[in-house]
Amino acid sequence: MLKLAMLITDKYVLSMKFLVLLLLSMLYFVAANHGQSVQFRKLTSNQGLSHNTVYAISQDEKGQMWFATREGLNRYDSYQIKNYYIKDSLPGVSPDKIAAILCKKDSIYIATEDGLYIYDQKTDQIARSQALLARLSVLCLFKSAANVYVGTTNGLFKLAGNTSRLISPKNSAVRAMEQLSPDRFLISIGNKLEIIDKEGKVWKTFDAHTFAPLAVGNFDVFNMYKDGRGFIWLCTNHGLYYFDNDRQAFVRLHFSHAESREVNTVRAITSTDKDLLYIGTENGLYTYQLSTGKSENYGQSFDNSPKKLNDKAVYSAFLAKDGSIWLGTYFGGINYIPSNTYAFERIMAQDNGKGLSGKAVSQMMEDSNRNIWIGTEDGGITIYNPLKDSYSYINKTTSPFYLSINNVHAIHADGYGNIWVGTFLGGLHKFDLKTQQTTIYTNKPGDTNSLSSDNVYAIYRDSRGTLWIGNQAGVNIFNYQTGNFSRFRPEVFGNKFIYDITEDKNGDIWFCTRFAGIYRYNPIGGSFNHYSADGPNPVLTSNQVISLYQDSKQDLWFGSLGGGVMLFDFKSDTFKSFTTADGLPNNNVYGILEDGAGYMWLTTNRGLSKYDPATAHFTNYNNKYGLPSNQFNFKSYLKSSEGSLYFGSINGLCFFHPEKIAAKHPLVPLIFTDFQLFNKTVIPSAHSVLPKQIDYTHHIKLSYNQNVFTINYAAIDYANPGSTNYAYYLKGFEDRWNYVSGKNSITYTNLSPGNYTFYVMALTADGAPQSVQRSIEITVMPLFTRPS
Known part of the structure; x- marks a missing residue:
């Protein structure tokens, strides 16, 4: 276990409160469970970022993410x-190099080398701050109650x-700030650290x-961060420190066994509300569990691997x-790690003993000890223990159990103490x-x-004790006494490719x-029925026909x-x-597979489907909902x-508890993102049909010849982007909801003069509401109006 080392001259010890936290917070741990490696999604200039250097990140009240870039x-x-640039600047300065951002109600405070700017979400405009007109180089921003503090x-x-x-004092650079208590703040100023009150x-x-x-x-302090338990962390170029408020002292956290200048250059930190720290360094991301001292490093990948960062310098x-x-x-x-709102978990192929030995998953089996045996077509067998979250392997190099080839089907x-592969x-x-x-x-x-073929795809022992072997050249029966095989009814099966067998x-x-x-x-009778x-x-x-399942009925x-x-259908000897x-x-x-509630789950080339026998309705899920792949694999x-x-699947394993999938999903923010007239975006202004951005607009008045318009909307879902379904209708024009899957815009043409109300809501995959209902009133004026 890595240790906390104190770097203060009078050798203070950790406060009892922090020690108790370290011992008890094992109750919480949200690191990758069940061998599910951290998966990173990337947003770069290829996806629309204005620059790939990102100095700061924040989130507004609507749920939108904001990035300050170079x-x-x-x-x-x-x-x-959407990109925003600052136009008002002096020659020779870089106002678009943004050091920090701060979201406060409907405003975004922007720290630049050319002073403080504020973005107004209602008008969609950036302007210089009227409170701080001086063109000072702004280094940090901090919000406390109604006040904003600006470090320059x-x-x-x-x-x-x-x-x-x-x-x-003037001429002293303030680089970072955090709140210790309602009236006490910790700041980095000049070459010192100070505790000040709200008046300085x-x-x-x-x-x-x-x-x-x-x-x-x-010695530089890059950043300060207050975690969910109230502890303040200092990110510096000489490591990561914790401030012990009880002892008024700083503590060094050694979060890596291998230290270097890159590791010790800590620029950023955040945490969950549990005990897991995410530490950004010049050597990538480190996750550190306070309760156990367990540390994991995620470095840079040159092949855009989702298991690694695309750049190791985290700012x-x-x-x-x-x-x-x-x-x-x-x-x-x-680079971001999404939450998993649909409860689909995954086990991916990894080469560090913490996941699958291969990525193409084939047949699986649970043994008497509740271990899951997972066959793969490219890495042998992985034996997963769900209770211990541990893995062991059988392949060409293991002993005593081994394989002659790692392609398992x-x-x-x-039931006799043997496992057949x-x-x-x-x-x-x-x-x-x-x-x-x-x-x-x-x-x-x-x-x-001997076996009729070395390509074995089906193994099944029936209630009579017969062990059936299906392969690419018919059916074999194994004789336990002699250890030999017999060909079963070769006149029927011949060289037929047998894929599955059951009783x-x-x-x-x-x-x-x-x-x-x-x-x-x-x-009993030795007869055959052939269905074709x-x-x-x-x-x-x-x-x-490649898979067979017998349900609870x-x-x-x-x-x-x-x-x-x-x-x-056994009664009619027919198939439905x-x-x-059908969906x-x-x-x-x-x-x-059938779950405990009687729903049938089916895997396909286009994701996972849940079938409700009572309603004959299919609910479909794809990789936007967190599946490892849309393409699942044969008989897996x-x-x-x-x-x-x-x-x-062909890229890892998906597993879940069905009742969690069926549970109520958290609501997501639903916002209006654009309003267009004749396919052109309307810019908010005092002389426009939109005096404010559409998400702040409750009523739109259009002239008679402005009767072709488009409304765009978006449910903000970072875990499963693009997975949201929608329903909408225009009251006064239609009287029923339109269900449009993932389409997030609608155009109306040639509306008659009158009053309308547009309604929209977000839906889950199974059609349940996933957002509050949003609406906008729209009036189309007639060509002539009577004088009042």
Whole structure:
């Protein structure tokens, strides 16, 4: 465990309050759970940022994110980035190089080398502050109650309304400020740290004698941050410090085992309301858990990996209202870690022993110890322990259990103490849990007692104790006494590609084939039923049947390629199919599971779908909702003993508790973003139909010939951008809601003179309201009006 070291001359110790916090805050930990690595999303100049150097980040009351860059101010609403530039400046200065920003009600305070500017959200304009007209270089901004404090190269100013007052000595640079108590502040001024009151009176000074690092000639404080527990952190070029308010002393936090100048150059910090710190350095991002001392470093990736930053120099950090973490970098723009509002969790491929051994997930199995065995097509087997959040692996190099090849397609526990694994090209593997031995069975040309193919896709032991093996050359039965295989009904299966096998409630065995439909075998009478999509009376919608699931009613569901999902009716011996015409997002169905409430979950090439048998309604989810991929993988699904659903994709594993998906989702802000007349944006002004920005406008009056207009709106959702569905209607023109999926603009043409009200609301994937309802009144005036 990393240790907190005190760097003060009189060797103060940590306060008891902080020690208790360190010991007890283990109760909270929001770092990546279940092996889910931190995933970064990026916003750069390619997505519309005005510059890739981001010095500061903030969020306004509406929920929009604001970024201060090397060249310009940027606003992001989860759909698009809008750039703002300062026009009023002196030659030779850089007003668009923004050092800090502060959101206060409907205003954004902007710190520049050319003074203080304020952006007015109502008018969508930037103007020089009337309270601080001097063209001073502004270094930091701080808000306390109704007051704004402005740190400059010429001292600290206190703003109140349109007036300002210098409350510190002149010619002293104030670089950072934080609030200790209602009437006490900690500031970095000159080469000292001071505690002042709200009028600037100095109550305590820390200099080289009371805080040793200040004796270093180049000691700089980049930033101060107050976490959710009230502790203040100093970001410096000589490490990260915590201020112990009880002892009036500073404490060094060693958050990395390997220290260097890059690691010790800490420019930014933020935290969750738990005990996890996000520390931005010149060596990337560090997460540090106070309760355990556990530290993780996220460096730079040159291939745009979502598991790493795109630039290791982190200059700013911010915790948004939805729990997402935002980082500003020097060359990489914005990197942010989204919150997971839809409760879809993921396990991704990692090479550090904390995730999957491969990214293409195939069949899964739960053993008697509740471990999840996860087959992959490119990395062998990962054994995941959900209770311990730990991983172990079986592959070509492990022992005693090992694989001849890492391409796994089938895993099955036979109930006799053996786990069987089918591979592509590597045959069938038996792991004997009692003897801890691995036995590999392969095809031996000319030997009919060997496997008929080394490409094994299905393994199933039925209620009679028969172990069935399905491969690319038919069906084999394993003889436990001799250790040999027999070919099952080669006249029926021949070289058919068997993809799945199961036993139904009547004891019949079902075989799903890759190209020849479905076979049903009655072991008592030895008879077969063949169901096909061919011939004059086809009963299937596809002959490519790749998955089979028996639900709680013991009904059978079959997933297919191109034919959707098919439900078998035992009474009529027929199938009912569900396809895109019924609401499925795609007709390739890879996996099928039933949750505890009776909903069916299906994986496809276009995401995940939930089917409600009571209403025959499909609710569809894609990667915008947090799935690891839209393309899931063949026969990769598992329901664990505690009710979690696991689905494998071509890029990792998705798992979730269905009741959490069905739970009420938090409301998201819904804002109006644009108003257009004849496809041209209306600029707010006193002489415009919009005196203020549309989101601040309640009533719009249009002339008779301004009857073609467009309204844009956006639900701000940083966790799942673009996933929100919408519904709208124009009262006075129509009398029912229009449900338009993710479309976030609407155009009306040739409206008759009259009074209208436009209503819009955001919806979740299953159609539940996800925002408050917004409205705007619109009046279209007639050509002539009667004089009053």
